[in-house]
Amino acid sequence: MTPKDPNTSDFVPRLADVAGRAGVSTATVSRCLNSPEQVQKKTRDKVMKAVAELGYSPNFSAQSLAAKRTNTIGAIIPTMDNAIFARGIQAVQEELGRAGATLLVASSSYRPALEADQIRALVARGADGLLLIGHHRDSQIYEFLDRQQVPVVVSWAYDPDKPKPSIGFDNRAAMRAMAAEVLSQGHRRIAVITARQADNDRARDRVAGIRDAMENAGLDHSRLPVFETHYAIEAGSAALASLITSSPAPTVVICGNDVLAVGALLAAQSLGIRVPQDLSITGFDDIELATVTSPALTTVHVPHRKMGVLAARQLWQMVTDGGSGDSLRLDTELKLRGTLGPPSN
Amino acid sequence: MTPKDPNTSDFVPRLADVAGRAGVSTATVSRCLNSPEQVQKKTRDKVMKAVAELGYSPNFSAQSLAAKRTNTIGAIIPTMDNAIFARGIQAVQEELGRAGATLLVASSSYRPALEADQIRALVARGADGLLLIGHHRDSQIYEFLDRQQVPVVVSWAYDPDKPKPSIGFDNRAAMRAMAAEVLSQGHRRIAVITARQADNDRARDRVAGIRDAMENAGLDHSRLPVFETHYAIEAGSAALASLITSSPAPTVVICGNDVLAVGALLAAQSLGIRVPQDLSITGFDDIELATVTSPALTTVHVPHRKMGVLAARQLWQMVTDGGSGDSLRLDTELKLRGTLGPPSN
DNA sequence: CCCTGTAATGTAAGCGCTTACATTCACTTT
DNA sequence: AAAGTGAATGTAAGCGCTTACATTACAGGG
Numbered sequence: 001m002t003p004k005d006p007n008t009s010d011f012v013p014r015l016a017d018v019a020g021r022a023g024v025s026t027a028t029v030s031r032c033l034n035s036p037e038q039v040q041k042k043t044r045d046k047v048m049k050a051v052a053e054l055g056y057s058p059n060f061s062a063q064s065l066a067a068k069r070t071n072t073i074g075a076i077i078p079t080m081d082n083a084i085f086a087r088g089i090q091a092v093q094e095e096l097g098r099a100g101a102t103l104l105v106a107s108s109s110y111r112p113a114l115e116a117d118q119i120r121a122l123v124a125r126g127a128d129g130l131l132l133i134g135h136h137r138d139s140q141i142y143e144f145l146d147r148q149q150v151p152v153v154v155s156w157a158y159d160p161d162k163p164k165p166s167i168g169f170d171n172r173a174a175m176r177a178m179a180a181e182v183l184s185q186g187h188r189r190i191a192v193i194t195a196r197q198a199d200n201d202r203a204r205d206r207v208a209g210i211r212d213a214m215e216n217a218g219l220d221h222s223r224l225p226v227f228e229t230h231y232a233i234e235a236g237s238a239a240l241a242s243l244i245t246s247s248p249a250p251t252v253v254i255c256g257n258d259v260l261a262v263g264a265l266l267a268a269q270s271l272g273i274r275v276p277q278d279l280s281i282t283g284f285d286d287i288e289l290a291t292v293t294s295p296a297l298t299t300v301h302v303p304h305r306k307m308g309v310l311a312a313r314q315l316w317q318m319v320t321d322g323g324s325g326d327s328l329r330l331d332t333e334l335k336l337r338g339t340l341g342p343p344s345n
Numbered sequence: 346m347t348p349k350d351p352n353t354s355d356f357v358p359r360l361a362d363v364a365g366r367a368g369v370s371t372a373t374v375s376r377c378l379n380s381p382e383q384v385q386k387k388t389r390d391k392v393m394k395a396v397a398e399l400g401y402s403p404n405f406s407a408q409s410l411a412a413k414r415t416n417t418i419g420a421i422i423p424t425m426d427n428a429i430f431a432r433g434i435q436a437v438q439e440e441l442g443r444a445g446a447t448l449l450v451a452s453s454s455y456r457p458a459l460e461a462d463q464i465r466a467l468v469a470r471g472a473d474g475l476l477l478i479g480h481h482r483d484s485q486i487y488e489f490l491d492r493q494q495v496p497v498v499v500s501w502a503y504d505p506d507k508p509k510p511s512i513g514f515d516n517r518a519a520m521r522a523m524a525a526e527v528l529s530q531g532h533r534r535i536a537v538i539t540a541r542q543a544d545n546d547r548a549r550d551r552v553a554g555i556r557d558a559m560e561n562a563g564l565d566h567s568r569l570p571v572f573e574t575h576y577a578i579e580a581g582s583a584a585l586a587s588l589i590t591s592s593p594a595p596t597v598v599i600c601g602n603d604v605l606a607v608g609a610l611l612a613a614q615s616l617g618i619r620v621p622q623d624l625s626i627t628g629f630d631d632i633e634l635a636t637v638t639s640p641a642l643t644t645v646h647v648p649h650r651k652m653g654v655l656a657a658r659q660l661w662q663m664v665t666d667g668g669s670g671d672s673l674r675l676d677t678e679l680k681l682r683g684t685l686g687p688p689s690n
Numbered sequence: 691c692c693c694t695g696t697a698a699t700g701t702a703a704g705c706g707c708t709t710a711c712a713t714t715c716a717c718t719t720t
Numbered sequence: 721a722a723a724g725t726g727a728a729t730g731t732a733a734g735c736g737c738t739t740a741c742a743t744t745a746c747a748g749g750g
Binding site: 014015016026027030031034058059061062063064065066067068 | 735736737738739
């Protein structure tokens, strides 16, 4: 048995094998697979029969090396560890699948250097386009992306003035609305728990939104207590435990996201603090977690699936039609559930 | 300006450009990148300088076409929509990253046909190995995988008698332990809410574990009410609402996973049923959701991260050393929290 | 019946790498 | 000083596809 013997158990058919079996050239087989309308029905049937009989499936590397196209979109999200990006990314995946493209997901663990690596890796892999979270990153990366001519869409943020189109929501305005609601219920002693702001424009914008609202209400926000921590329920709990000892104690804790807010809620309850009677807590994102606590979390709803679908559609359009893409602003919505109430004193 | 002019804004350097600039052959550049110990330090420095100056990054398709190796592992998980696989997969990703490999994640939406497509797609993409969830799938797929000689590790399950090595836990034994605990607290009227069993060996094994425990306790399980539904909090809620009307009403609802259990818990509470006084509820998986409800969910803890790390390590080992791999059984642990108590009557 | 035009198919040149094999070079060894 | 050795480097043949271009087949027009 030669290594090319189709009967050998580990024989993997090539395009040429299909061509041989069907009695046509490799070009015809390739055309059958990629633009079937170019080949006559009779020939096509013959070829497809051979494809089926051999169980042929094209070699992706060879295909994209030759065609300079991979039908692949890359996405780099900060984390897969919690549900914040899960639903949106799932929607992206489904939408791309509908278009015949594949999504490759990598995560950066909120580390800029790692994100840069992942971007390079995905581009080297021939990603036809990239979905990135938030605008903020080193300008070198954008230069690299431009040089490689890779279309990029930014999501989970919205800022039409940035060079890359963004399909998402206005973090600052959304949080401003939440903070305004908090203030309108009478709160004045506010504390904030947020993810690290340094490399995270979304976290920054959200905090800025709180300050906006305070300013609009004629309040001084220069001494607003802002507690930064990492992205985990326990981190939210720890943050609350330490915030709560400050004097005067806050009547409300505005959290930059639901994960931290749920942590804060749990900590408050385990310390015997009643929510919302003794202390109000708000979140942001409206992930599943927010709906299962008691009381359920008052938070800012983000249209995850819609955002994912639209971002995917736009990005794929940019890839296929070569346009530069427009930004699109989606609305968020206040979800007033059980953890926000008027202050008791 | 020729298209090869390095000053053109969209010039993307090739291996040959680096070689030219460094004054060496392409082979030497390739060696510098892939097995630097083979080339003299002086030459290497020259080459690396050229690489840096040009901002060269290898073309993945060409690389894997030539080397027949992609340094890529594929994973197909049933869903990204909730957190069940998130933590474990994140661990896989990190562990593979440590080894210099990349993880590609696809999701099958619990659909066998889609899973088969994704498997083929990942193999065509040259995945060096595959991580699959659960053993159960069409034998054709296994034949395909064997023919293509792609190493496979199964996770989230453990069964050393299957052809593919599994690194996970014994779903049946784990649930048997939970059910035994439930019985020992005095429950006799049991109902079950589970994900669809047809294409899901893990769901099946868990239900079997409940029956085991009943049998061990000398109980008849032939009329055990088992409610199948899809994977969502609301589905769990709906299931509970309909189960609870049966007569005699169950004193405990054992759920096949935490998502359904949380749904059931929420539904019970909104119906005014006190948990665990009027009704006990148990889950399985111990995802984040389980810790934030009140009361927190009694469930089976699964060592997600550990499982991910070990599966990744084993799979990568199989890829690089070519072994066939061993199965490994990890322990689960009962987490007795607030939703299980003795029956009230 | 030859010519032209068009549709279908074939031929073969890459795509950008890796790597087997050949060559060169700097030392040792005799 | 010739020969032998091993390490460092170079040469060039693919890897399995796509696609520009060449060829063939066949219909209809003159």
